[in-house]
Amino acid sequence: MERNYRKLWWQHCLAIICFSVIPLLFVNFFFYTLFDRIYTEKIKENLRSSAENQRDSIDLFFNERIAQLFTVANTNTFEELTNETYLNKVFDIMHAKSNSYMDIGIIDNEGNHVSYVGPYYSLLKAVNYKNEPWFNAVKANGIYISDIFKGYRKAPHCIIAVMVREKSTSWILRVTINLKNIDDIVQKAWLGHFSDAFLINKANQLQTRPRFGGDFLETPSLPEFTTASLNRPTYPDFSSIVVTKVERRVLHGTDAFYAATPISNTKWVLVIKESPEELLTPLQKGKYWAIFLTTLGLAIIATGAALFTNALINRIKETDRENAANADMLLQANKMIALSKMAAGIAHEVNNPLAAIAEKAGWMKDLLAEEDLAASKNFAEFDESVDKIEQHVDRARKIIHNLLGFARRMEPAKEKISVNNLLEETTGFLENEAKYVNIGFTKQYAENVPVITSDLSQIQQVVLNLLNNAIDAIDHDGTITVSTRYSEKTDEVEIAIADTGKGISENELNKIFDPFFTTKEVGKGTGLGLSISYSIIEKLGGKIRVQSKVGEGTVFTILLPKQ
Ligand SMILES: Nc1ncnc2c1ncn2[C@@H]1O[C@H](COP(=O)(O)OP(=O)(O)OP(=O)(O)O)[C@@H](O)[C@H]1O
């Protein structure tokens, strides 16, 4: 049965592709996921350390300010500081090193603003803070850092106040922080072009102005973990565990990385917001590379699979062809064996009756020769009939002879033969006969044809069969070309007998070697010539092939091994 090579091709090709592509995709996917995870972790780690650095800076800033305030409060008396000229001098010194303060004020135990240096003199000088929440907080704790609030001055500001006990009374030193200092620290957390960082208080109100939208004391929308779950220790409880949280969240359709860390000595939380698009650009690039390399790998695998499958299928086709040819040969050989057995049987059975008929016919002929019978009026017809009987018996004998020749399994002789000489001799038998019907012989013998070891008379029989067929096919007017060739590569001698006869149709081509196949009229051909020739050549270890074109001619080729 004919194989479906196309289907086989696809099956093979797809199998190879599947088996190589699946692991490739799997490995790529695995590495990409791993890379993605590691990279995202790295980003989070960076964010965390950035947040913690800025938090520490803010903590340090406040600690330094508090220390400075205590120093000022403890190295100067209430008396001295209520003198505004003196206070101004002190403020100048405090201000000399850093630009951290907006103003300074001294408040007595009753909440009276006893002295003040700063831009809001007229507004704040007469104020009594007794009922302000921070006033009581500082009295209770000794120190107070406020959130951002507007207060009397109606502008966002943040104060630090420390309480000083002096003899039997106590007073308060209060400064306003220059918010720019805090802003500067917070802004250092901006890593990229789309980074944002800001502080929020316990009520989630903005304590610094964000980079993109929002103002002091507004409540920005933030993921819950930045606002609620953080542990927010308050001064002086430094021992509390301070946690920094980093997450990636989508809020109102905006995807972002958030880092949140509480500031120790305020009640604030530092929030950093980063754009994943910006941070993940290298990852995106990695993704494109992975896609590119995977596609390239796929292309290489597909091409390789196609080429490999092509080679494989070609090889299978070739093997199939060889197998088919072998099967044909085997079939032919089997037919021959079966037939030769049958032929031997028939020949044996028919020979005896034929001998008897021939004998009786001879006897009848002798009797007919006697005088009185010769005078009979039907003598001529009797005589003719007996002749016909003898003629047909003869023919039958010939067939039997051929059949026996075919059936006889003679061991071929091993003699040295010059193929060219053999052909020259054999054509000689027929040349004259052919000349009558205007058929010429052309001979093209190769000079390098070696002497071979084979059976001369059997080869001669084959050549005669082929030449006779050629003459029959031409009928009259034509050429028979007999040629030889020697192939060193295969060590075979090739005899070709080409005629310009009527040719053989494709349909008949695979039947001509069958015994009894003939296209000749009844009585003219037995149809055994080629099948006998085939079995002879096969026995001699050679091959016989035919090529033909209807109307142009036929070439029979015999290949004989040298030994
Ligand atoms: N050279 C040829 N050109 C055209 N047809 C051929 C040729 N040789 C053989 N054939 C065809 O093959 C058939 C079988 O040939 P084969 O020699 O076996 O039998 P035959 O020639 O018919 O009979 P026989 O050989 O017994 O006289 C022929 O009848 C003929 O049709």
Ligand SMILES: [Mg+2]
């Ligand atoms: Mg013949």
